[in-house]
Amino acid sequence: MLVGNYLHSHFESPAAHEAFLAEHPEIMASTGKTKGQLKKPYQVADAMIDTLEGDPEVMALYQGQKELIVTGQIGGVDWMGKLDCFADNHKYFADLKTTQDIYKRMWVDDNRSWGSFIEAYRYPLQMAVYQELVRQNYGTRSAPLIVAVSKQDPPDHEIVSIPQDLLDYWLNKVIELQPRIEAVKNGEVEPKRCERCEYCRATKRVSKIVSLYDLVS
Ligand SMILES: [Zn+2]
Incomplete structure (x- = not known):
């Protein structure tokens, strides 16, 4: 659900995506080697965004x-x-x-x-x-x-x-x-x-x- 909202906010507008990121700091890893990076499901969402944006059609x-x-x-x-x-x-x-x-x-x-x-x-x-x-x-x-x-x-x-x-x-x-x-x-x-x-x-x-x-x- 939250991953879907992440993706949707990206395609709504940059402002909507920024607002989503500000409201959901929990989507970033807070410990370990990946600290400060997006958690895995959101990295997948980023790949999905790139796929759609990479297709001019x-x-x-x-x-x-x-x-x-x-x-x-x-x-x-x-x-x-x-x-x-x-x-x-x-x-x-x-x-x-x-x-x-x-x-x-x-x-x-x-x-x-x-x-x-x-x-x-x-x-x-x-x-x-x-x-x-x-x-x-x-x-x-x-x-x-x-x-x-x-x-x-x-x-x-x-x-x-x-x-x-x-x-x-x-x-x-x-x-x-x-x-x-x-x-x-x-x-x-x-x-x-x-x-x-x-x-x-x-x-x-x-x-x-x-x-x-x-x-x-
Ligand atoms: Zn039932």
């Missing part, structure tokens, strides 16, 4: 308003988004995402199949919401572009589009599922345990014996 794309807050209502619920970079022509907005390996196959629970890290982390849902907030504020249907950069040595990077039908699917899904989520938040409906998340794992009591076939499905 990425730099040409990543021009526009940085860290732009967009707000609106979807299905009567208040939403807020932060666009990493909104192109001045409003044709697209870019979102920086870091990952171990851009091409790594990951399990996508929603599809019960293998897919990309973008699906596994439900980024299409986030991008669908952002696209809708942009539409409400600017009257344009801007394309979300994921600027993906990996933590490998050297880092890999790609600019990734999301099919519009997948964005439409997720926006509809948000509208469909939101009433229940709101009801749970307001304490009107009991939440259902998923038995997978941090909260459920921390409070788990086995209620039945499961078949080995249920472990991976």
Whole structure:
């Protein structure tokens, strides 16, 4: 999270990056041989920054308003988004995402199949919401572009589009599922345990014996 913020602040502005460094002295090693140097994850982040900045195609794309807050209502619920970079022509907005390996196959629970890290982390849902907030504020249907950069040595990077039908699917899904989520938040409906998340794992009591076939499905 903090490493992501480090990277984002760099691409926001020099002032934002300076402010981040001032607020987070803990990202520097304070003892040992590397005292005064960035800790390892931030050195990796620096390599990721160099990779993106070293590609003129990425730099040409990543021009526009940085860290732009967009707000609106979807299905009567208040939403807020932060666009990493909104192109001045409003044709697209870019979102920086870091990952171990851009091409790594990951399990996508929603599809019960293998897919990309973008699906596994439900980024299409986030991008669908952002696209809708942009539409409400600017009257344009801007394309979300994921600027993906990996933590490998050297880092890999790609600019990734999301099919519009997948964005439409997720926006509809948000509208469909939101009433229940709101009801749970307001304490009107009991939440259902998923038995997978941090909260459920921390409070788990086995209620039945499961078949080995249920472990991976
Ligand atoms: Zn849970």
